[in-house]
Amino acid sequence: MKDVTIIGAGVTGSAVARELSKYDLEITVLEKESDVCEGTSKANSGIVHSGYDAKPGTLKARFNVEGNKLIHELSKSLDFPFRENGSLVLALEEEGRAGIEELLERGRRNGVPDLRIVERDELKEMEPNVSDSAVCALYAPTGGVVCPFNMNIAFAENAADNGVAFRFNTEVISIEKKTGEDGRIFYHLETSNGSFDTRIVVNAAGVYADRFHNMVSEEKLHITPRKGQYCLMDKTVGGLVKHTLFQLPTKLGKGILVTPTVHGNLMAGPTAEDTDNPEDTSTTAEGLDTVLSRGALSVSRLPRMTITSFAGLRAHEDGGDFVIGEIKDAPGFIDAAGIESPGLTAAPAIGVYIAGIVRDLLNPSEKKDFIRTRKGIPSMALATDEERAALIAADPAYSHVICRCELVTEGEIRNAITRTLGATTVDGVKRRTRAGMGRCQAGFCLARTIPILAELLGKSEEEIEKSGAGSYYVRGNIKDNL
Amino acid sequence: MKRDLVIIGGGPAGLAAAVSARKEGLEDILIIERDTRLGGILNQCIHNGFGLHTFKEELTGPEYAARYITQVEDEKIPYLLDTMVVDISYDESTGDKKVTAMNSRDGLFTIDARSVILAMGCRERPRGALNIPGYRPAGIYSAGTAQYYVNMEGRMPGKKVVILGSGDIGLIMARRMTYEGARVLCVAELQPYSGGLKRNIVQCLDDFGIPLLLSHTVVDIMGKRRVEGVTIAEVDENRKPIPGTEVFYECDTLLLSCGLIPENELSNKLGVRMNPVTGGAVVNESLETSIPGVYACGNVLHVHDLVDYVSGEASEAGKNAVRFLKSEDAAEDDGDVINIRTENGVRYTVPSTVRISKMPDTLTVRFRVGNEYRDKNLAVYLDGKQLMKLPKRVMAPGEMEQIILVKSKAQEIISGAENREHELVIRVEDKE
Numbered sequence: 049m050k051d052v053t054i055i056g057a058g059v060t061g062s063a064v065a066r067e068l069s070k071y072d073l074e075i076t077v078l079e080k081e082s083d084v085c086e087g088t089s090k091a092n093s094g095i096v097h098s099g100y101d102a103k104p105g106t107l108k109a110r111f112n113v114e115g116n117k118l119i120h121e122l123s124k125s126l127d128f129p130f131r132e133n134g135s136l137v138l139a140l141e142e143e144g145r146a147g148i149e150e151l152l153e154r155g156r157r158n159g160v161p162d163l164r165i166v167e168r169d170e171l172k173e174m175e176p177n178v179s180d181s182a183v184c185a186l187y188a189p190t191g192g193v194v195c196p197f198n199m200n201i202a203f204a205e206n207a208a209d210n211g212v213a214f215r216f217n218t219e220v221i222s223i224e225k226k227t228g229e230d231g232r233i234f235y236h237l238e239t240s241n242g243s244f245d246t247r248i249v250v251n252a253a254g255v256y257a258d259r260f261h262n263m264v265s266e267e268k269l270h271i272t273p274r275k276g277q278y279c280l281m282d283k284t285v286g287g288l289v290k291h292t293l294f295q296l297p298t299k300l301g302k303g304i305l306v307t308p309t310v311h312g313n314l315m316a317g318p319t320a321e322d323t324d325n326p327e328d329t330s331t332t333a334e335g336l337d338t339v340l341s342r343g344a345l346s347v348s349r350l351p352r353m354t355i356t357s358f359a360g361l362r363a364h365e366d367g368g369d370f371v372i373g374e375i376k377d378a379p380g381f382i383d384a385a386g387i388e389s390p391g392l393t394a395a396p397a398i399g400v401y402i403a404g405i406v407r408d409l410l411n412p413s414e415k416k417d418f419i420r421t422r423k424g425i426p427s428m429a430l431a432t433d434e435e436r437a438a439l440i441a442a443d444p445a446y447s448h449v450i451c452r453c454e455l456v457t458e459g460e461i462r463n464a465i466t467r468t469l470g471a472t473t474v475d476g477v478k479r480r481t482r483a484g485m486g487r488c489q490a491g492f493c494l495a496r497t498i499p500i501l502a503e504l505l506g507k508s509e510e511e512i513e514k515s516g517a518g519s520y521y522v523r524g525n526i527k528d529n530l
Numbered sequence: 531m532k533r534d535l536v537i538i539g540g541g542p543a544g545l546a547a548a549v550s551a552r553k554e555g556l557e558d559i560l561i562i563e564r565d566t567r568l569g570g571i572l573n574q575c576i577h578n579g580f581g582l583h584t585f586k587e588e589l590t591g592p593e594y595a596a597r598y599i600t601q602v603e604d605e606k607i608p609y610l611l612d613t614m615v616v617d618i619s620y621d622e623s624t625g626d627k628k629v630t631a632m633n634s635r636d637g638l639f640t641i642d643a644r645s646v647i648l649a650m651g652c653r654e655r656p657r658g659a660l661n662i663p664g665y666r667p668a669g670i671y672s673a674g675t676a677q678y679y680v681n682m683e684g685r686m687p688g689k690k691v692v693i694l695g696s697g698d699i700g701l702i703m704a705r706r707m708t709y710e711g712a713r714v715l716c717v718a719e720l721q722p723y724s725g726g727l728k729r730n731i732v733q734c735l736d737d738f739g740i741p742l743l744l745s746h747t748v749v750d751i752m753g754k755r756r757v758e759g760v761t762i763a764e765v766d767e768n769r770k771p772i773p774g775t776e777v778f779y780e781c782d783t784l785l786l787s788c789g790l791i792p793e794n795e796l797s798n799k800l801g802v803r804m805n806p807v808t809g810g811a812v813v814n815e816s817l818e819t820s821i822p823g824v825y826a827c828g829n830v831l832h833v834h835d836l837v838d839y840v841s842g843e844a845s846e847a848g849k850n851a852v853r854f855l856k857s858e859d860a861a862e863d864d865g866d867v868i869n870i871r872t873e874n875g876v877r878y879t880v881p882s883t884v885r886i887s888k889m890p891d892t893l894t895v896r897f898r899v900g901n902e903y904r905d906k907n908l909a910v911y912l913d914g915k916q917l918m919k920l921p922k923r924v925m926a927p928g929e930m931e932q933i934i935l936v937k938s939k940a941q942e943i944i945s946g947a948e949n950r951e952h953e954l955v956i957r958v959e960d961k962e
Contacts, residue, residue: 280658284798327754331663333771356658358666433630436616437638444634449564449614453795474668487791489656491672495679509685514668518755521668522685529689529711 050074052406053237053246055220055260057081058089059196059392060384061252062203063399069210070403071412076246077204077212078239080219082516083476084469085200087254089392090479091329091360092276093318094196094309095292097390098135098188100155100163107370109158111394111401116190118396119199126202127424128195129310135191135292136166136175138182138346144296148186151296155188162189177288177347191292193310196392197479198424203399205468206422210415214469217241217516223249223263225378233379235264248406249381255326255363257385261371264378269371269385273326273361276318277335279343282353282487286312293346304342306350311482316343316350318360329359355487362388372398374405382406425463425481429455450500451493453486461497465504472505474498475515494521531641534558534855536629538615538796539649541570543828545598546841547647550848552605556855560641561602561609562631568602568609569595570651571674572837574681577702579729583838594837618646618800620821627800627824645823645851648797648811649844652790652829654699660788662694664751664760673699673787680710688783692760693717694748698726698835698928700787705734707785714738715779718746718762720769723902725789725928727835748784749776757782790833800824807878808832815884815893816850817843823854832880832896835930839896843880866944868912868952875899875906875958877927884954886941893935895956902926903958908933911955912943921961 052068054061057079065077081087096119102108123130139148148165155163166187171178174187208214218241226236226245237244251260258271286308295303306316319335336357344350365371365386375381382405384398406412426439428446439446439459446459464471464480471477474484477497484490484497498521502509513519535551537544540563548561567573572580575591582588585597602609610633617630629641654672671679671687677699679687689712693700696719704714717735722745724731735742743762749771750761764775792810803812803820810831811819818825827847828840865887870879879897903925910917910933917939925931933956944952 279661329754330665330750333661333663333749336661336663354658354661355656357661357663433638436632440632440634440637444637447614447632447634447637448612449616449632452564452614452793455616487656488653488672489658491654491656491675494671494675495683514755516755519668520756522679522683522687523689524686526680526684526686526710528686 049234050076050244050246051410051412052076052248052250053078053235053244054250054252056087056252056254057084057204057214057216058087058252058254059085059200059203059395060387060398061250062200062207063395064250064252064384064402065207065212066203067399067403068406069207069212070415070418071407072415073410073412075212076244077207077214078218078220078237079214079216080240082216082473082513083471084204084214085197085479086515088360088362088387089196089200091278091358092196092362092389092392093278093305093307093315094193095135095305095307095392096130096192096194097393098155098163098190099158099160099390100151100186100188102158102390104154104157107372108390108394111370111397112390113159114397115390115394118400119192119194119393122396123194125420126206126422128198128202130192130194131310132190132192133291133308135188135294136171137186137294137296138178139184139296140179140181140298140345142183144298145184147296148184151186155186160188160190163187175289175291175293177349178293179346179348182346193292193307194392195310199392201469201480202422202424206419208468209419209422215241220260223260225264225381235381247380248409250384250402251382252384252387254387255361257363257383258365261375261383261385264381265375266377267375270366271386272322272364272366273324273328274364274388275321275323275328275335275359275361277331277339277357277359278315278317279336279339279354279357280309281314281316281351282355283312285314285351285353288314288347288351295346304339304346306343306346313355316340322364323361326361329361331357331359335359356489364388370394370398372401380409425460425467428457428460450496451483451486453488454482456481456483456493458500461500462504465501472501473513473515474501474521477501531639533560533641534644535560535647535851536641536643537561537647537649538629539563539570539651539830540565540568540609541649541651541828542572542595542598542837542840543651543830543844544570544647544649545595545602546844547649547827547848547851548607549598549601549605550845551852552607554849554852556852559607561607562613562615563609563611564614566612568599568611574677576681577706580837583836584841598841615796618796620800620824625822645854646825647847647851648819648824648826648830649828650793650796650830652792652833654786655789655791657786660786662748662751665753667751667753667756669753669757669782670751670784670786673697673703673785676703676785677706680706686710686712688712690781691715691783691785692748692762692779692781693785693787695719695786695788696724696726696731696742697787697789698730700785701726701730701734703785703787704740705738708738708740714740715781716741716743716762718743718748720747720765721745723926723928725787727928747771751784757784760784790829792830792833794830797826797830805878805882808880813881815881815889816853817847817881818850818854823851825851832878835928839930866950866952868940868954870895870954870956872897873955873957875901875903876956879956884935886937886944889937891937893937894932895935896930896932897956898927898930899925899958900927905961907959907961909957909959912940913947913952915943917943917954925958
């Protein structure tokens with residue numbers, strides 16, 4: 049019997065796992081994909097929201113503001129890239145002023161610090177490339193940008209370092225509420241990879257969370273996967289804006305944001321399109337057009353320098369708010385459902401909150417040897433010349449560049465594969481090191497990354513996949529088919 | 531470490547530049563190559579067709595590279611392999627160029643270079659830059675990546691292939707994949723004309739019955755894990771897909787051959803002036819960039835069709851770098867300058883300025899047109915006077931064009947003019 053089983057190794061599940069790993073508990077995370085950060089957590093805006101957007105009194109508002117504070121601290125102790133670049137919500141017409149004032153008021157009620165409205169002149173000074181039609185903006189200095197991959201990975205690695213077990217390629221098929229001989233309720237989980245009995249289930253299954261909730265509760269949830277498409281642009285235009293530029297929703301619809309990423313690219317998106325297919329992460333011509341044309345409303349000239357485009361799915365619950373907490377008619381089953389924006393920001397706060405629920409239920413003792421910090425993979429691209437020289441001196445593999453665009457070395461890739469919860473796929477290496485994330489999009493480094501994965505995992509190159517079963521690259525030798 | 535000449539890149543451009551600089555008597559040369567061997571992309575171009583201009587015979591890529599590598603070895607020109615240049619800077623007051631590089635033997639090190647030749651080559655345009663919608667599964671490769679797998683590793687990146695873009699590497703790979711046992715269903719090209727050389731269309735597609743679909747593009751990619759198929763549609767004159775023309779091709783692989791981009795990260799770090807049309811540096815008649823003593827040649831300067839032209843250009847760069855080193859104290863050039871302007875179908879030229887005093891007796895000016903033209907004239911004017919009018923049966927964006935400027939003729943026209951700045955115009959004109 050496990051103490052806690054967490055479904056989903058996205059940012060929410062990993063944050064919960066990390067918080068719970070402070071206690072003496074037997075915890076398992078089940079993930080249907082081959083790695084952490086494979087669903088909603090890998091395809092979003094990477095924004096740390098300040099918290100003015102959610103309606104006061106909602107869970108979104110509460111966990112957003114709390115999460116923002118936590119990320120400021122955790123980015124240091126768990127060593128993931130975060131930058132407090134500040135956000136601006138633009139009113140692109142005079143009629144928008146009222147909306148900006150409303151957001152300001154809402155933000156203040158939510159407890160967001162240092163909010164203020166900036167007028168056109170100051171706005172132009174802050175953002176020289178902002179659109180001329182912007183009349184004023186709400187300035188939220190605590191808004192930031194984060195590496196969504198490495199935040200998720202950092203939580204998971206630290207959880208694993210503290211004893212949490214992660215089982216990948218393990219899809220939960222059914223959950224049954226049972227009562228044991230001792231009269232205590234427990235849950236029996238059938239998965240594609242064995243069955244588990246557990247006291248507590250934490251449902252952090254993203255767009256699938258309603259499915260699991262509804263297996264154990266009469267009060268049904270309904271989640272709609274809401275597609276968001278993005279265009280990521282070349283680093284040469286990453287400095288076009290310094291802040292994250294949101295648009296006040298207008299009659300044209302919810303705005304498209306334009307932001308620098310924490311790594312220095314420029315990004316625009318997302319669209320908001322409801323779909324009934326929880327696996328539909330395809331982009332569309334119309335969607336990408338919308339991103340570029342609407343994004344162009346915020347800046348005087350949005351360069352057409354896309355290096356990649358992608359789509360993610362947000363888990364939108366019908367009620368419109370996060371659904372977090374123990375289910376009334378399913379004791380010990382804890383939802384973290386409907387985690388759409390600002391879910392990335394909220395994740396660490398949700399982790400703390402759910403850990404509190406579990407603590408109250410199981411009364412575990414605190415771990416004495418809890419490892420509080422985690423060190424990320426050194427980055428040659430960001431290192432100073434002195435740091436570079438030191439890294440190479442310690443391990444010459446740090447001099448061997450595999451990804452030219454992002455300056456990622458063999459040393460970094462080996463580190464990514466051999467560390468706690470190391471990468472097992474090409475995408476896993478990419479998200480941990482940025483190899484393949486640059487302007488050539490792995491045209492050069494793919495064929496150099498695969499052999500390193502094969503060597504360290506003891507596999508053949510043919511067995512190395514992009515991101516899980518069936519996503520193979522090379523099959524067979526030349527002339528096999530002749 | 532100090533060096534008279536540092537050449538960044540040991541591909542065809544860097545090799546030819548080094549050999550030529552040595553022939554001009556320069557001792558202190560260093561080639562820095564990031565790969566494990568010299569030769570650059572030629573190493574994976576195992577098809578023939580190289581060297582017809584330079585050596586008057588048909589060589590494979592590795593054979594062509596070997597001709598230059600042998601010369602580098604014979605001349606004992608030093609080179610570093612597996613060495614990546616990570617930074618380069620220019621000190622305007624001293625004229626020094628500081629090159630920072632790293633490898634496993636020497637760690638991180640810097641070189642003070644008196645002159646630098648940029649010869650980093652180019653890379654392929656990725657899917658993202660083309661904004662192709664659909665899923666993002668495994669099985670989408672640039673044609674060059676597929677070429678690496680097949681020719682260098684002996685592995686098959688796929689069995690049933692659609693190729694988007696008719697660039698030369700894509701055409702070559704259509705034939706190669708067929709040779710190696712794959713089925714190539716078609717090559718789709720967004721433009722109404724091919725992006726590659728005519729000879730490659732004949733030898734790589736026509737000879738194998740592979741259809742070339744002009745004015746077609748990929749509008750959707752299916753497959754969550756591995757490519758399961760692509761949808762191709764015809765496009766209108768604005769390159770927009772025409773509804774109702776979609777055809778689904780079941781395949782496991784999509785190769786992209788949609789253009790090459792000069793690899794100029796280092797040039798940008800150095801701060802040389804760039805040409806937005808070519809994606810390469812702006813250079814004068816000596817192939818010198820806006821920074822004195824820094825030269826560019828080969829595909830990092832502008833994308834070439836034939837390696838023979840790369841070698842020729844690089845030899846000039848090598849020669850000019852030596853001239854720079856030998857006459858570093860010479861007074862600033864204050865003579866006549868010709869600025870080249872392109873219009874009416876001509877997209878750019880290399881070089882884009884010509885200093886008459888530094889101009890050789892004949893100067894090759896290379897350029898591309900932006901559309902397919904049939905039975906037109908190529909007209910060249912200097913200060914409004916017609917310098918030449920060349921009848922052209924076919925001109926296409928996929929085939930680089932060139933004209934030869936004769937110094938004496940240019941001098942004749944501009945002599946007596948009051949201003950020192952002159953304008954040369956190259957344009958496509960109708961035949962009378």
